[in-house]
Amino acid sequence: AARGYRVFQLGGAPGVAQRAAERLQATHAGLIIAGTHHGFFDTDDPADVLAAIANADTDILFVGLGVPLQEHFVTRFRSQLAAKAILTCGGLFDFASGRLQRCPGWMTAAGLEWVYRLVLEPRRLWRRYLLDNGRYLWQLGVGIGRVKLWGH
Template sequence: MSTTILGNRVDALTLAAAVARVGDFIASGSSHHIVTMNAEIAYLAYREPRLQEVINSADLVTADGSGILWAARSLGTPLPERVTGIDLLQALAAEGARQGWRFFLYGAAPGVAAAAAKRLQQEHPGLIIAGTSHGYLGPDAMPILVAEIQAARPHILLVGLGAPKQEYWIAAHLQELQVPVAMGVGGSFDVLAGRVQRAPLWMQRLNLEWLYRVIKEPKRVKRTLALPKFMLAVRQEARR
């Protein structure tokens, strides 16, 4: 099941169900794109048809943020729970360590993806990291990166280029990468590497993780200006 928020599809499923869906994707052998959509990206896609097409063409779109849950409730199609990129990443790493799935991490500043991979292996013994690459690569380096990912043969490719750049990159390269699952994870590598601290659990439970990020990174204030616009657009859609 799925619902639509400002023209963007989002799947109605729990974290456990998302992990199970990924298992099905891997078993199928074909390539799949996962988008973790928050309110900011949903509003951007509402105004940018090309991004909305990428989202609606993805094989799985999760509700990454309390804003998406609020919007779904407001439109009369509530979702079961929030499924954030970093939570899904961690759940997939846990399952991957049990199943023998191979992971490749691409994105963030030099050294960050490697540090994130090391952290994941410490937290999930047995996890296979097939390779890592930083995200500061120019167009000329793309063929080399694609060949490196192909040679590593990961089951899951995690792309941390920030949204929507990572969504466009995955959509452009998914078929030639030949990976069963590719997922954009935003700034998750920075969190795993210890460069950025995640909000305390009590703030996560109160859906205030966005506020914590703004307090820690005041430059994000400009990005949060999309939230009231998103809410207004959802209200207008609900009235229609």
């Protein structure tokens, strides 16, 4: 905020990024939120979103579209994203807007934030946490087993 960077927030449900911007500006004097846009747009044809980011003269772009959509979006449109710095931020706007509450500190310290989030949003997160992460851990275990077995 002190350096006067212009921030654009992209993501979240309609109104969430705007509410996050209002709350962040209330607690960080001088923070310039140059623009916001919700995350429900056609990622195959984001011309209006790209134009909004460019028209806001964006220095720092926060992209909160969720994993892996936000990474795919940034990679695909990097050359068209008119921002000096781009950061992916997952569900940051949900927390910054007050739509979701952060988990207790002890849960974060114990590595259990995912359990808290799963309880808060089971319909949205069950697949990611219970299927996708399980599949990844299985593949990781198989890979480690191969390395130990074959000594590579």
